Structure formats: C-alpha cells, structure tokens
Amino acid sequence: MRRTWRDRLGAAGDQRPDLYCLHQEPRPYEVDCSLGVNPLGMSPRVAARLREPLSGLDLAPYPRGEGPLAEALSSAWDGLFRPEQVLLGCGSMGVLLSLLRVLARPGASLLGLSPQFPDFPFQARFSGMEARSLPLFFPEYALEPERLLREVAPGDSAVYLDRPHNPTGQVLPLGDVARLAERCGDCGASLLVDEAYGEFLPEAESALNLDHPAVTVVRSFSKGWGLAGLRVGYGVVRDPQLREVLGWSTPPFEVSALGTELACEALKERDFPARSRAAVAFLKREVLKVLGGVPGLRTAATDPEVPLLLGVAEDPGEDLYETFLRRGIRTESGRAYPGLGARAVRLRVPREGDLARFRELWEEPDPSPSPE
Numbered sequence: 001m002r003r004t005w006r007d008r009l010g011a012a013g014d015q016r017p018d019l020y021c022l023h024q025e026p027r028p029y030e031v032d033c034s035l036g037v038n039p040l041g042m043s044p045r046v047a048a049r050l051r052e053p054l055s056g057l058d059l060a061p062y063p064r065g066e067g068p069l070a071e072a073l074s075s076a077w078d079g080l081f082r083p084e085q086v087l088l089g090c091g092s093m094g095v096l097l098s099l100l101r102v103l104a105r106p107g108a109s110l111l112g113l114s115p116q117f118p119d120f121p122f123q124a125r126f127s128g129m130e131a132r133s134l135p136l137f138f139p140e141y142a143l144e145p146e147r148l149l150r151e152v153a154p155g156d157s158a159v160y161l162d163r164p165h166n167p168t169g170q171v172l173p174l175g176d177v178a179r180l181a182e183r184c185g186d187c188g189a190s191l192l193v194d195e196a197y198g199e200f201l202p203e204a205e206s207a208l209n210l211d212h213p214a215v216t217v218v219r220s221f222s223k224g225w226g227l228a229g230l231r232v233g234y235g236v237v238r239d240p241q242l243r244e245v246l247g248w249s250t251p252p253f254e255v256s257a258l259g260t261e262l263a264c265e266a267l268k269e270r271d272f273p274a275r276s277r278a279a280v281a282f283l284k285r286e287v288l289k290v291l292g293g294v295p296g297l298r299t300a301a302t303d304p305e306v307p308l309l310l311g312v313a314e315d316p317g318e319d320l321y322e323t324f325l326r327r328g329i330r331t332e333s334g335r336a337y338p339g340l341g342a343r344a345v346r347l348r349v350p351r352e353g354d355l356a357r358f359r360e361l362w363e364e365p366d367p368s369p370s371p372e
Helices: 005-014 044-050 067-076 091-103 119-126 145-151 174-187 240-249 257-267 272-292 320-326 352-363
Strands: 086-089 109-114 130-135 158-162 190-195 215-220 233-237 297-299 308-313 344-348
Touching (some): 067 233, 067 257, 086 091, 091 119, 091 190, 091 215, 091 240, 119 130, 119 158, 145 174, 158 174, 233 240, 272 308, 320 344
Parallel strands (some): 109 130, 109 158
Antiparallel strands (some): 215 233
16 A cells, blocks of 8 residues: 555654644735734845846856855854854754754754744654753743753753744843853753844844854844845854754755845844834834733733734633734734644734724724634
C-alpha cells in the first residue's frame, strides 16, 4: 500500500498548528490589527529610493554575499558586533530556520514560554527537537525571570526568548537576559533572543549589547523598519564555533541583491525607529483606553512602546476573535498560541489613520453574533 506523507512524517505530521500568518479572513472588516507590520508604514527613505531608477543594480549576477549588508549593520550599531558575526536570512524566521539546521540534532531540546511566537517552537518540534514551555498565567501573563532561570537545565540545547514578547508586548529587562545568558552558558545551551520587534526598544536595551558566547540575537527589517514585504532578517552570532558551522550549513544567497540594496538604504534613516516608537506609544495608549472600557475584557502586561498587546475575555467560553470581527476589527486569534485559545486575541495597534474608526467601532452598539 502506498504510504502517505503523513505516514512518512509519523508523529510530526500531526503537529500542524493554526499558524496565524497563514490565516486568510474572507469576511469584511474595517480596521486591521492583525499581522505585525509598522503602523507608520514603509521607511520613507526606502520609499524615495524606490521612486528613483535603481541605477547600478544589476540583478543578473548572484548577490555578493553577506558582506555589504553585514558591514552596514555593524556600522549602524557603531561596531557593537563585527560583520563576520552577522548571519542573514529571509526575514528573522529564515535566520531561525538556519539555526535549527544546526541545533536540531537527535536528542536536542528547546525551552520556551507558553504563550509565545508559535512558529519557531513548532518548527523545532517538526525538526525532531523536544520542545517544552514554561506557562504564563491569566490575566497578566507576566514574564517571571526567576521561574525561567530555574527552568533552564543541563542538557537543554537552546532557550528561545522572544523579546519583545509576542503576543503580550512585554520586554524582559536586559539585566535578566544577561543572567539568563550566564545560566545558559553554564548549562551548555544557546540563548536565542528573537528581537523581531527589537526596533521598538531603545538601542541600549537590545540584547545585541550582551557580548556573551551563549547569545544569538535575531532581528528583522519587517517590523520597525516597515519592510515586511522585503523579507530581510539578520542574526548576530557570538559563538565562533556556531558561526563557523552556520557559515557552511546555511544556503547561499538568502537575501537578494534588491533586499540588500534597500535594507542598506533603510539603515541610513537612523531616526525612523525612534519615530515609530513615539507613534506606537501614542496609538497604544489610546487603544488601551478604549479596551479598558470594554466589559469582560482584560489586557495582559505590556510595554508602552511595543505595538503588540494581548486581550483576554474573562469568559473562557467567548471567542474573542469573533467579538472583535463583528465590530469590524481584525486581530489574530489566540487559537494560534499554545496556552491561550479562542478567549484571547493578539492586537497590533492600528495605523494612525484608523485610530478614530477603531474608537467609533467600540462606541457603536454591540452587533448581534452572526447566525451559524
């Protein structure tokens, strides 16, 4: 009898999650608070570059490797890391997948949180790693560094920390990340700090400031630089042995010549992330005011400058995604996050032009649920 791919994959074939990035909402909505894009939109410098002829950019040859963008990143961070420590990828997720190729050995284990960005733990399990998670608790879902430090154990291959935390928007203090790095080093584990939303932190708060061999920091141009469609990410790998292995195990040409050109252009607009943080702080303050007046809705602990927040219904039986959608607001359902479920939604703050309508939609009478 012909074996199916599910048969060939074994237990891994039963692990497919409800990945929110794959969710297409066919029903109408007015305000989009779903995927994590910059509410200010694209970097204006990149937008201006796209309006010019891309003179000198020849797409016939293969890209020139990591050098130009790695050097631009090192320079933008004032030499905080060396260009040879940079690993490029197709978004931050591409960098994480390159890391998995090295880390997902037989018997390898990953420690994370629940909830957190679900795609990487899923990919780790699908690659054969054992993945366990430290639960966070309703209603605050507060990050508790002491619990996390105690959970790291000898034999762990890697600890995955999304910082800022997705879905709540919390930020574990840098001092606690440094302690976690020491603990990982003592246990022989890699600490993977996913700073996909890192541009919404001041540069002094980034884990890139930790020069520790256990630490690998992964970042993206998708969020703070407003370039999600460009698909450019990078990691800074402090462990020289890990970087050497990644050098020959990572597929070549992960970032296109156009991606390199426009990412380098974005880095010249040094004040754009700070402007984005200021805009997000205003938008988030206003959104929290609105949601604070919604009966039966709780919001988890969160940082004021990070565009994400987590809303949770007090009623465990409520489908909060449907509640928001009936009002014309698209979010991301908590079904995608292990440890949450349908009573929760992740929101990204709306674009500035949508804020007034966001308020109005909550001031209008509650629409009746759609008939089944």
